């Protein structure tokens with residue numbers, strides 16, 4: 001599904017990633033673990049086509065990303081993003097926050113997604129009226145509304161307590177069982193055990 005070949009990345013003259021090779025299959029749940037500054041976010045940004053690598057190749061289902069004509073459209077239709085901060089819009093309701101990610105989504109589709117995430121009762125609430133864990137589940141719903149093939153999450157539980165963190169990783173596990181490919185960076189080695197594959201990033205390398 002995703003292949004990374006001989007990837008090296010520099011920020012100015014500083015090497016952030018060195019000769020990374022990865023192959024991620026459809027429906028795999030991959031965790032990147034490693035210390036702060038090890039290169040996890042840089043790798044996620046490159047894999048999600050947000051950052052162009054200095055050197056190396058990236059393939060999606062054997063398509064070289066360099067040959068993708070409209071990369072913004074490709075990203076929008078194929079990849080769902082979840083971050084440490086939810087980036088919900090405070091003056092929009094839960095339902096409206098999801099709708100802006102996909103104007104064509106019907107009320108029924110949004111309701112079904114909220115139901116799976118057990119927040120269907122919060123549809124008309126505003127982000128500041130719900131808990132941090134609930135807000136992150138809304139962010140997950142927003143990432144899923146386009147039915148992406150891949151979910152990329154960078155420290156998605158960084159702001160959550162252990163119960164809500166577990167809940168988020170259980171959701172990821174379930175999604176991967178439904179053939180969504182999940183790639184998550186986390187500091188938490190216990191949570192990483194939910195993954196089908198763990199890669200340790202150390203000083204910009206994966207051993």
Ligand SMILES: Nc1ncnc2c1ncn2[C@@H]1O[C@H](COP(=O)(O)OP(=O)(O)OP(=O)(O)O)[C@@H](O)[C@H]1O
Pocket residue numbers: 011012014015016034035036037038039040041042043
């Ligand atoms: N935009 C940038 N400009 C310059 N250097 C950067 C930039 N982003 C990251 N770096 C550097 O690249 C290296 C890898 O950083 P990265 O953010 O990928 O690590 P990380 O493992 O995700 O860290 P954290 O867990 O703290 O988010 C670090 O040395 C960092 O200082």
